Amino acid sequence: MSRIREEGAQLPQLLAQALETSGEFLRTLESRPAACTDAPPLPAGELPQSGCGGAGALDLFRRQIMPHLSASAGPRYWGFVTGGASPAALMGDWLAAVTDQNLSVSGDSIAPAVEQQVLEWLRQMFGLPSSFAGSLTSGATSANLLGLLCGRQFAGRAQGIDVAAEGLVGTRIEVFSACPHASSLKGLAMAGLGRDRVVNVACEPGSERMDVADLERCLTASDSSGKIVVASAGTVTGTDFDDLEAIAGLCRVHGAWLHVDAAFGLFASLLDDRRHWLRGIGAADSITSDAHKWLNVPYDSGIFLTRHLDLLEEVLAVASPYLPTGGPAPHFMNRGVENSRRFRALPLWFALQAYGREGAARLVEENCRQAARLAEWIDASPNYRLLVPCGLNVVVFCPTRHGDIGAWLERLNRAGLVFMTPGNWQGETAVRAAFSNWSTSESDVERVVGLLAEAGRPDW
Ligand SMILES: Cc1ncc(COP(=O)(O)O)c(C=O)c1O
Incomplete structure (x- = not known):
């Protein structure tokens, strides 16, 4: 045996x-x-050849790693x-x-319905409008990537280009941010938008909070019809919160996608005396948060929420004859980077x-x-x-x-x-x-x- x-x-x-x-x-x-x-x-x-068995590996773990x-x-x-x-x-x-469980497709397990339920509970917990849904990611970095990919698709559409299908050629997309987390810059690199091409919006003096008047100037000066604003709800050092209400208003006027990185700051909405810092977040197009930060869930637990599931699926949908369509719960493979993933x-x-x-x-x-x-x-x-x-x-x-x-x-x-x-x-x-x-x-x-x-x- x-x-x-x-x-x-x-x-x-x-x-x-x-x-x-x-x-x-x-x-x-x-x-x-x-x-x-x-x-x-x-x-x-040397690669173990015959192996030492589970108990042997556990012993080595206890001595060499733990x-x-x-x-x-x-x-x-x-x-x-x-x-x-x-x-x-x-x-x-x-x-x-x-x-x-493999959370790729629905139809063979209740697991995708659990993810759907959890996303709905998170939405309720953070007081977000019922239009928000999304998927669980490996962390805030990948949630930020999803926000940028959706924003990219939105900005491409404004220029008559389906980026997911046709690529970026012919688009002109500008990204505006004041104090983006390093992971958003990584996301811009991955999304082909260029980490060095961010239009740097000023911060308020002595703060990491976006200067909204400067954002307005930058948006007005831009002649691109494809715009993405990356705002922060809790910067990683100053824990500063951008004025999301004002920023959302500007995004509406200028046709920009608003992505909010609230990796840990979204949890401030649980505090009566700080909830107002997040005023306006319900008008964001997409939101990043993390459960492996302040919800104290083990690693591999990010949260991505958007009001535009159609765009998310447009970017991430997978089509292949062996993959089922339909089913009682979402096919999360069409809402995240991975096809196969654990029961996050x-x-x-x-x-x-x-x-x-x-x-x-x-x-x-x-x-x-x-x-x-x-x-x-x-x-x-x-x-x-x-x-x-x-x-x-x-x-x-x-x-x-x-x-x-x-x-x-x-x-x-x-x-x-x-x-x-x-x-x-x-x-x-x-x-x-x-x-x-x-x-x-x-x-x-x-x-x-x-x-x-x-x-x-x-x-x-
Ligand atoms: C504001 C913010 N965004 C994004 C991230 C990246 O999170 P993760 O390491 O879960 O990808 C962090 C991590 O500290 C963060 O504080």
Whole structure:
């Protein structure tokens, strides 16, 4: 009997071992270094020929890989904007692997209906109009790509060209943005629109928020009938929100597609006192968000929503005689980059079933409170400068007694208690601490404050 078949018979025991190792990893999240800054090289070596079986692979994983992983799902990994994995989302993610559904077409499983349900719940949770639908993506980068592809199709149509069918030849498409996330620039490169061809709209002074008067000037000056505006609802450093209501109004007048990158900022709509920052988002043509950030779903969980499903499908539809048409739920293969993909909706479905809107709002609220506490301490310390008032979940600061901020941050991260990443604020090198994990507590903030108190001193 082949090894795979033999192992199939022992699957429950093997999964029990994997469960035990999972428990071991999760139990040590709290105590392992927040980031593994000294992972050893892993030479490719020779391809295993006969293999060592699942239990053997698990043993190698425990010895060669697990000790060198970061605690990115833990409470003090504050780099980038990194979500954790909530208990229910983790359950859903496991079951997505166990059930191994392919979300390409409808008609052989309830799985596409689950994605449809989850997208509808997300729409409701964020208070978006019922005209929004879309698909789950691998992350915000691919959701931004989908927004740009739809915008490109829309802009091409304005010039009488079906870009999906005919290509870009003959089109003239201009993209306007003030402070696009790097992933939107990557999207422009992938979409053939050119990352260096963005018309740079000014920001308001001392902010990453788009200057709407300048956008109006830029749109008016453009003689292209194909226009896309990329707005931000939560920039990654200043957490600034563009005035979406005003921008949507301008887009209407100038016939521009409005894409909003709200990767984590969309979650501000769960907070009574900050919801107004997103006013006007319902008039966007497409929206990006991320569940693997503030919804704390494991990685591979982005959200794309649009009011123009017809355009999305025009760009992404796949036709082949062996692929079915019709069916009770959407064929998600026609709404995303991949034809075949995993049951991405299931961890989201678990998270939303388990904690609901209130659970999601509570997590966002707590993280904002933690960020505010850190910002308050930084602001009061003579050894640090708070560079931006903290309005949401990101604290942007720099040490005042250390010239080489990069080296200082590296040393701080090597200490293992916390992991933060560099940023740039108005041309100045900065440190960013982003809060977006369900397991972060007030005591984590106090422990990091203790370390910062030491690390801020000139003799550290
Ligand atoms: C505003 C914004 N957009 C897009 C992204 C890219 O997200 P992902 O890494 O999920 O592709 C990020 C990531 O931090 C972000 O903050």
